Amino acid sequence: MSEACFNSLLSKIHPYLKKQDTTFRLAVTPRERLVVCLRYFHLFVDKISLYLATGDTQKTIAFSYRLGVSTAHQIVHETCRVITEKLIDDAMPKPTEDMWKKIANDFYTKWNFPLCLGALDGKHVTIQAPANSGSLYYNYKKTFSIVLLALVDSHGNFTAVDVGSFGKNSDGGIFAKSRLGVFLEHNKLSVPADTYLPGTNQLAPYVIVGDEAFPLKTYLLRPYPGQDLDESKRVYNYRLSRARRTSENCFGMLTSWCRMYHRTIHANPKNVDRMILASCILHNYKRRFHGITPNYRATSMDEPSVLNNLPAQGGNACKNAFSTRETFKNYFNSTIGAVPWQ
Template sequence: MYVDEEIEQLALFIIILGGAFLLLPPVTRRRWWTKPWISKRNNKGNLVLVHDELANEDPKHFRNFLRMDKDTFEYLLKLIQPAIEKENTIMRECISARDRLTVTLRYLATGESYKSLMFSFRIGHSTISKFVPEVCTAIYNGLKAEYLKTPVTPAEWLSIAEEFQVKWNLPNVLGAIDGKHIMLQAPRSEGSTYFNYKGTHSIVLLALVDANYKFRYIDVGCNGRVSDGGVFARSTLSHSIKTNKLNFPAEQPLPGRTKPLPFVIVADAAFPLSYNILKPFPFRNMSEHQRIFNYRLSRARRVVENAFGILANRFRILLNTINLKPDKVETITLTCLALHNLLITKNISNYGIYNDNDIDRRYILRYGLSQQIGNRSTKDSLNNRLEFMEYVNGVGAVAWQNSLL
């Protein structure tokens, strides 16, 4: 009696279990470990084109494809190879460090999507999405100590000031500062945190640039809602200037003048006028001398705008809206900055940087923001600006500056 009941219960359980299996979705079996057309990347595709053909037969297009010549590529590969190299397994062959670096550089150069790169290089887009941030981190970590150094001695700052005086006709200048918005696809959970005045979502790149378009100080990651002046106020650069941790040179007179003046950083109207920050006069009711000073100041300051333009056109990922998390966008931006300085240092003649000796003399500062509200300049800062104005209209005048008015 009891045996029959147990058999009936077991049969009922089997029927129920079988019905449950029927309700489960069918299991999709992968036909291949790797798609056949992807497994042919060592014989076909852009990886073969770049390293077997362009590198040996057409160096110009190799440089255009990866934004650097073969020697610089090999230098970079040797530097970061230990950090990005993987080992083969019994299951499959790994993607080499050379191929990882190639795909990453092409991604930075074009801003193509991962799926687009998949068809170009025969590497799965999910694989690309994993190793691109890893390679970017390795590039930044490998280059930052040598190529993203901020000067910390008076001699280093004086060298920059001499270049500004020779190339841009303005003495006592240690650099030009400005901010640039790096557009991103903000996470939904962040709301309007990254929403900026341009109507897009972004993080802010604050940069100090020398006379040769090299980035000397960078601050990346502040949300786009904050103004350039606000980013600067919160930055380590502002704190270091106030506490003299950067060891700026001692005051000295402008050439042909007698009043000692501090060494300054040139900026636009969004920044506060202070002891070491020089900004233009307000744009209303300017005198002729003030207009000339504003032009001469903007001529020196535009090196930072030029540097941003060169950076973004060389690494066009920065021209697009980057569909990644903010921390990864920050890593990509830092990588592009490090590569920019590397290329200037290694091979400036092929990087598209020239000293135009003021070819564009029509560039006069007739636009810009109104005087920054809430920044009360000290009397000494105002007097220092007047001294610079007297210099550019007197001893430091250039022959063509009056023709701009």
């Protein structure tokens, strides 16, 4: 993060980080509070970072800045709360139909996948086993984790995130119960109406792409399963994978600067949820500030919503979902939709 980006970030949240001085001690300034929080995320690079790069803790931060351990702990979590509450409308506001069309156009231009609204994937964030949690957070990797489910655009920005699911749950199960899944199932995300595939008179819906862990839906494409596939299905799987890897790229960029993800996080799960969401917001904020990505409008699915009580969708693919996948498969294998290197 550059100094200019840091100052811009500080100007937006300065009033909410300011504390009152007392008779016996001076309060930690908003600037210092933000530095301590970003140090925990490992956003700065200097001579101290050689030590922090091995995996910093809040106790180490306290020693580095001559703060009490409980003070450093409180600063990190309070600053993350301010970032998520005050910057979410700036970094992740609610999507619009125009936003979806811009994202789809960029996916077609950059990754040769038409009518794509984003790549969907989940990331397990390793945590210390919470007290009396049993196997709720125990995942297939034999670690304890909280899941970050994210929808990512073609440039590696988070478009929508859902944080806080138990590690034992599968990506598909988390998606089915998430607000993102419910919003899509009930068509509450301003997704554009079906349109023609480029250069054809074939109508198709706007879709998101995911791996085998997700269900097949009219709005969610997954690969054809199995090994012995014909050439047309292998071409489809390749084109899908080419678009879907943007989510893997995004997680890679997030973990490259946010060293928090390189270690087991020792914190209450609710605090971990807030730190994960804050890191996603900062990821979008700094990339947009430096002009790396367009100023897309996005949304967090952790916000309260009138759709909270809507039922989750089922996991079985319907006939229309198979038909949608066949439509895209045929397009990728046609003269108009094919690319030379497939």
